[in-house]
Amino acid sequence: MSSNNSNRSNLSSPNYGHDFVVSTTPTAINKGLWQYLSSSKEQPVTQLCFLVNRETGYPSEYISVEDLMEKTGNVNPFDIKPGTNYNDPRIAALTAALFSTGIQLKMGPPPGVSSHNLPGIVSLAKGTKAVEFNMYFSEITVVQNNPPSGWGGTGHWNVWAQPSGQPWYLTTIVDVLISDIDKQLSSTYFQQHPDEKAALISRLSGLESTGTAFSLQQLLFDLDNAALQGEVRFEGIPDGNPARSLVEEATLKLYTSYAKEQGKPLLALVALPHVEDESQLKLTGIERQVSFLKDSTGQELKDPTPEQLAVTTLDYLCATDGHPLPGARTFGWNWVMPEEVNHESGVIAINRNTLGNFIMNELMPSCQASCIIASPTVKTGPSGEV
Structure with missing residues (x-):
């Protein structure tokens, strides 16, 4: 997130609680x-x-x-x-x-x-x-x-x-609609964009090689209506x-x-696993919202300029490991600032508690295996010396 932003993200606050958030700007x-x-x-x-x-x-x-x-x-x-x-x-x-x-x-x-x-x-x-x-x-x-x-x-x-x-x-x-799509990406869009199709199929093949069963959903604009x-x-x-x-x-x-x-x-395009997700952060809930640029007090700007509207973000609010999804929230900070819009497409932020628990669970087996359990004994000699 922006190094120039005085209000840093704080997903671990009781006001939020999302495990991680992915935000992207309309510019991107x-x-x-x-x-x-x-x-x-x-x-x-x-x-x-x-x-x-x-x-x-x-x-x-x-x-x-x-x-x-x-x-x-x-x-x-x-x-x-x-x-x-x-x-x-x-x-x-x-x-x-x-x-x-x-x-x-x-x-x-x-x-x-x-x-x-x-x-x-x-x-x-x-x-x-x-x-x-x-x-x-x-x-x-x-x-x-x-x-x-x-x-x-x-x-x-x-x-x-x-x-x-x-x-x-x-x-x-x-x-904006969500619809299913087959694993071969046989839609009109991907037929007209073969490079994107080839790149995605390559990545999906890697997912299939792990034995993971999944389905695909696409988020698209419904120009029919x-x-x-x-x-x-x-x-x-x-x-x-x-x-x-x-x-x-x-x-x-x-x-x-x-x-x-x-x-x-x-x-x-989102892959939805049908069996247990083997990733370290298992996505189990997702919701979308839009965040507008805020002033130094955390209040949304009333009359934003085009440059300020350009850093409005589409936020994916994510829960992992079956945690309850807090739902939509108005964040008290900005994900991207106007001066960054041309070189930052968006932000991924992970809750520090979620990250801390992940690190703890990864380190715990090694730490336990490396612990030395002391068993002191005391012996005395014939004259009673220790």
């Missing part, structure tokens, strides 16, 4: 998620088109760009540049086909900006069961056809695109414009589809 979690987003296989550019429903006047009918081009004599709306005169025959053909809005996008890190200068993909501000999840795109363009109104308004062809260095993104709330939050960054598309709501809905669904193809982002 996000580093892995950016790698997930960057290293996944090259994604194709997806194009979605929406036609106006004649009864409602709303662009609610989805059509592929290929089907639209068959209706319009091979006119692709994404080829029409901003500033094109509305009398262009291509626009006329699209209007005749009831074309309203088109969305062209590609998943991935946004261009022209470092991940260090962006809000993290995930934020722990909501807790451990649900987190904030930002959805980013490497490319996104929206085109909109606004025909002249019946009141004499002129028609407009609008084009909005994500500019380099100014990323568009959605903020959603995502559940992501709920859109109020913060949506699509600068340029006016609030209330039908194109904006279409973009929000479509990108949310496409991101979910992307996660299914690539495998839902993985947070942790």
